Each structure stands twice: as C-alpha cells, then as structure tokens.
Amino acid sequence: MTLDSPLLSFLTVLLLLSAVGVITLRNPVHASLSFLLSLLSLAGIYLELSASFISMMQVLVYAGAILVIFMFVVVLFQDAYQQIDISKANSRAVFLIPTAAIFLVAMLAYGWEFVHLPMLHIELPTNFGSIEGLARTLYIDFFFPFEIVILIFLISLVGALYIGKKEEL
C-alpha cells in the first residue's frame, strides 16, 4: 500500500507544526487557533485516506463544537490568563526527557510490529468511507456500542449541567 502523495506530506508537516504550536504558544487563544489548524490538516489527511465521512465529522464535531466550547471558556477566563503570564511559569523542561523516551519506545514498538505486517493489496471499493457503508456497519455490527455511546453522551450532558450550574441558596 503506497501513500506517498506530496499533499499528504505537506498535511503531516502542517499537523505536527501546529501541534507543537498548541503546547508552546503562551496565549490560549493562539493555542486554540493552532489546534484548529491541526484539526483541519487532520481532516485533510482523513480525506486522503478515503475516510470522507470521518473527515466531515472531524470538522463538524471537533472544529465546530469542541473548539467553540473552548473559545467560550477562554473568553470567560481572560483575566486569569494575565495572572498566569505575570507569575512566570517555572519551566518544567525536565519532562522533555520522559516524553522523548516514550516517543522512542513507541517508534521502536511500531517498527518491530510493522516489519512483520503483511503487505495487503486489497481493492478498496470506490465508495469506501462513504456514509452508506459506515452506517451499514454502525447499525448492524455495532448497534449495541452505539446505544451505549448514546447513554454515555446523555449522562455526560446531565453531569456537565449539574456541575456547571450555580449553587442556589
């Protein structure tokens, strides 16, 4: 299986750069916008991997819903960030070492696995990743997990409402 288009390389570089931006930019609004860029480049990668419905969901759910909640919270907390900027972060650069270790171990494990991964030459159907095939799998093979996920979502919404409401005296 060959996946070597220049577009894919470009999107991957964009993804990693914006991901680094999320954790290095000090201003939370800039970090959120950098996160948005990484989400959009990930959606482009999904399109290249013939997962069009997942790509659409990525844009709608992540960029449309989750990031908007983030921006609301950031706007709510504007003065708190100024306090953080004043109280100059003690740099915890020590933790870069375990991060690098995790990365190396993961890369070694991947390399070990994929030396033995058989190269398949499956003919993908032309509409692979479309909403029709995905829905067929969702409602036939994954019906019970689907119901459970609905329940989780409902419970989390009720919990968020309960946690977030002001205490009434």
Next chain:
Amino acid sequence: MDLLFFASTALFAIGICGILTGRNALIFFLSIEMMLNAANLLFVLFARHWGNYTGQMWVFFVLVVAAAEAAVGLAIVINLFRSRQRVDVDQFNRLRE
C-alpha cells in the same frame, strides 16, 4: 504509510509533553484531544489498510467520547475557576475549600 505512523506517534508524544510541562488547565484539555486524535489517525490508517470499516467505527465512538469529555471537563474547570480565580493546575492542591 510510515510517514503517518511517525505523525501519529509524534502527535501522541506532543500531547504527553503538553500535559507534563504545561500549567494551564485548558492547554491540558487540548493536549488530551491531541492524543485522542493520534489514536484516531491510527484507526483510520488501519481501516484503510485492512479495507474494512471497523477502524472508522471506533473513530466515531472516540469522537463522541471526546465531546462528552470536553463538556464535563470544561464544566469542572469553570467551577474551579469560580472558586479559586485560577486556571493554573499547580495551585489546585486542596480537595476541600
């Protein structure tokens, strides 16, 4: 394909790095979302590699769980900020007011 494995691992490592080195509670959430995205990327990659929909199905579930986690987590952060006027996680060191 190797490039995307590298990207997924690097994305996960960047997320861990953000959690370990950061102090801002909101950046923590962004880092967690980035780690979930790294897992999603591998799922989509393998769905294409094996030619079936199971991987993409799990991406769907991960998306829903991520949305639920953001809702609950941000509600907790709002409450913490309301009681402490801080979002710096190093200062949340008491369980009780």
